[in-house]
Amino acid sequence: MKKIFASKISALVASLMIISMLVPVLAFADARIENVNHDTNTGDVTGSVYVSDDVYSELNDKTMVPVYVYGPNAVEATYVAEAVYVGNGYYEFKYNTSSVPCVTYQTLYSVTGQVYGDQITPNSSYCGGGGGFPWFPGTGNIIDANGKVDSAALIALFETNKNATITSTSDVVTIPASALIKGETLTIKLEDGTSITLPIAALKLEEKAKSLGIELSALEIKVELKKLTGDAEKQVTDAVYGIGAKPLATPVDFKIIAVGGGKEEQYHNLGVYFNRTLPVNGAVDSKKVTGVVFDPATKELSFVPATFGTENDKTIATLLRNSVSIYTVIQLDNVSFKDLANHWAQEDIETLAAKLVVEGTGKNMFEPKRNITRAEFAALIVRSLGLDATATSSKFSDVSSSKWYAGVVATAAEAGIVQGDEKGKFNPNANITRKELSAMVVRALAYAGKEVKLTDAEATAALAAFTDAGSLGWAKGEVAAAVKSGIVLGQTSTKVVGNASATRAESATMVIRLLGNAGFINN
Structure with a gap:
């Protein structure tokens, strides 16, 4: 029978604080890791791996999955988790982390370029803190608490996955264009589920640098995912109630801004559809809810293509549009003629x-x-x-x-x-x-x-x-x-x-x- 997992270890060697990056890679194209969960009381980490049955018709009942756990400067531990085939292309795995002497560390998996990072904080009184999320071994934090993205770390991430995701604690993220241009898309995600996916080619970074009169190396892209408050939020809420609807999400003002040479230029229509997500209050009926864009000039709401699903037991709206603006989610009940x-x-x-x-x-x-x-x-x-x-x-x-x-x-x-x-x-x-x-x-x-x-x-x-x-x-x-x-x-x-x-x-x-x-x- 065919073995569906082939573990590969890739090394990224640099100087001093830069360490070897050891990432297990599932070697087949149609595979993904899902539902990773960490029990902080027992130290157990569980999850599942999917490999398309259409591509791989013969599946082993069991296979061993090496898992590398990274601390601030080195590999803290290596586990070999037994993955058991449970049907329909899914394997389930489990390993225990209770012996790892670090407060915050990061497990990284790679499924043919899709990096899955899982920040884990076990109960341990003798460890120092440190490390942010997401963490990429060997390059330091990808993004700091102020939303500043590290160029080398982002380039390394794009080498593993051209369609990468980073999680930020800041609602303003600044990205070096010279690193951003190495990928195809970059999703910036806040901890509550708000996100935006940048279609990098549509940003035309080299052209934008020229229009600002600077080199690409001096260009930064600033991305804002700011929740509206005060009067700005009230304007949107008033517009929602004004059409007989009710708001289901806090309005967010998404902006993409090119910065360099002491100047700023805001992007508007990128010419392609790209995603942004908003967390929604409670479960929804997809036939009665919709994403909307708010026009501050006219104070009007307009339809935005949107789909609704769940993520970590939260309802998440995915809105698709070719431009940035103010977005929210509304529900309009009892529409009839x-x-x-x-x-x-x-x-x-x-x-x-x-x-x-x-x-x-x-x-x-x-x-x-x-x-x-x-x-x-x-x-x-x-x-x-x-x-x-x-x-x-x-x-x-x-x-x-x-x-x-x-x-x-x-x-x-x-x-x-x-x-x-x-x-x-x-x-x-x-x-x-x-x-x-x-x-x-x-x-x-x-x-x-x-x-x-x-x-x-x-x-x-x-x-x-x-x-x-x-x-x-x-x-x-x-x-x-x-x-x-x-x-x-x-x-x-x-x-x-x-x-x-x-x-x-x-x-x-x-x-x-x-x-x-x-x-x-x-x-």
Whole structure:
């Protein structure tokens, strides 16, 4: 039988206080360590290791896992923990730390580049303190109490894991750009679960250094994850209560700032979606809660793509957006419309309304059978992607800057979601057809990072059930992609009816499928 663990020891040798770094590495690609727990009373450390059964079909019943425990300057102890296979690709391991003479020490594992650090503080009266979290052996603390990141330690961490995580006790973290550029992403996490994941390439560090007139070595990136207090928090809370919702998280102002040469430049839109997390008060119904961004200028809240899960028995919201700002989580209960009772799209529409994606038409009505215009659907798509409708110039001759839809149409065009006709017109007030709607949704899915590409043969196969597929014309490929993605189901089992005008209900159901497909809401 195949042995699923291969222990490797890598050494990082430097001078004086820099010691050898001994890290056991699980040598296979699809593996991870989960649920590590330390019992401070008994000294027992338990956890589990997962290795994909798809990749490794033969599993040993038992294997030995070496575990290295690091103190401030050296390896304090080495354990060989027996990992027992418990099924479904999982091994469980256990070892005891009660004999280690150190108040604070760090266990490091590496699963093919994913470093797992577990700070442990056993009860011991004769040890000195020291060591912060996270700790990386051989390089000192990665981050100090003031949020200053050590360059050498971060570079060493990126050598092990290009998508690294560091935990900070400070809500302001300063990172040397010369070290940051060595990774792909860096997640900065506070102890309560608040975090932000930096998409490093999108920061364009070398370009930013040039714009500040400095060398990369002189550039620092300052990241702020500051909880709002006082009047600033009250503004957000008032906005939440003002729409009949209730706040579920303390609002946090996330900022990314380039610092150097005595100057600062704040990042705004990074052009890619990236994560930030917020701890949420209590358990939630994912259909009634949503992440929101607060605009200090307008005092308004807008939808942010967000999913909800648990971590260490806490509810954590993961918000995805391409820019930094003030974010929180809200719950909007009892959203309903009088004309949706027993309607086939009722649940989807009410979910989107609770997430501030769709609105009624007045007098507690939604009018699900009413047609939707191209401009209205462009606005719906822009809102569902969490985009700022700040673009002002339009490439369409029939979109006047004075119209309500000018910003959303320009933003959708900039994102590649909408296109005009051969005369350069958008036709904003025309009813959108089902095939046009499908095309916009598929382009929106691509913008969200889930592009669906089909060959001609695959497109034909995806549309094989529909007898009217031949009428789709230019939209055949995009409708096929929408069908393949499960976004378009057809008006009947044999008719796609691509040239018919779409209704508000059909638009809402396609948007909620888009969000689920993109991972922007819980399915």
